[in-house]
Amino acid sequence: MDIDKLSTGTCAISRGLALVGDTWSALILRDAGRGMTQFDQFRVSLGIAPNILSRRLKSLTEAGVLERRRYSERPPRDEYVLTNAGVDFLPILAAIGEWGRTHNGDGVLGHIEDAHTGETVQAIVVDGRTGKRARPETWRVVMPMRQDDAGG
């Protein structure tokens, strides 16, 4: 996967996936969304090898989805917090969760609640113009003319 090509093509979906198109990266953002900030928190939560975690944190930081902050000088320790772009991605993860619940949801799964009301959040994708559920059957994808586009 040529991330640079993905990130310069004319397809908006590719542009999004270029920033966070990887299962580990998505799960790191999920955990950041529930308050984790430290390397060891992610490592334990995900059961991920440290070198893979380092690489993903670096690429998410470079992509502008996480911000790296030094929270201790002695010993030197960094934490990773969601940027605005990262926070903006959480609803998409929640929508992936609803889709996973529907299509791969055997057993008891977690859910998201509104912290104020305690009500269960159900993340769905709508067309912002109409407020109605997105209906891909009626969609047509319109791409600008360009030859050097990686899958766009």
Place this chain on the structure above:
Amino acid sequence: MDIDKLSTGTCAISRGLALVGDTWSALILRDAGRGMTQFDQFRVSLGIAPNILSRRLKSLTEAGVLERRRYSERPPRDEYVLTNAGVDFLPILAAIGEWGRTHNGDGVLGHIEDAHTGETVQAIVVDGRTGKRARPETWRVVMPMRQDDAGG
């Protein structure tokens, strides 16, 4: 990434990512969503190595997101079409597109139109209970008790 573990944990997001947690897989679904069905169509669109494409088509088929159909006996030829689960994932891809447009959107990008009205579709994630934009700042993730959960 242990897909089996991802697919049996208690996190709904993991359940979704287990079915389609890979950039190539997401782009294959995108292309299937704009009418592509044949191996060579995906291969040319994505510039993907044939062996990688074969593997991804196989795993998407096993995940129940694509269905493999024989459309010619001589020579033997299969095509891949979206299942209901696959169609259900397209709005999420569109939401990833809107996010990519917002946070990685330099230059001219494609968009999605309503085929009937020609209006631009803007895929956003809302809370289905309220119809309002999802606001992750107010969320609390509630996970069932379980010890053997991969990142859940």
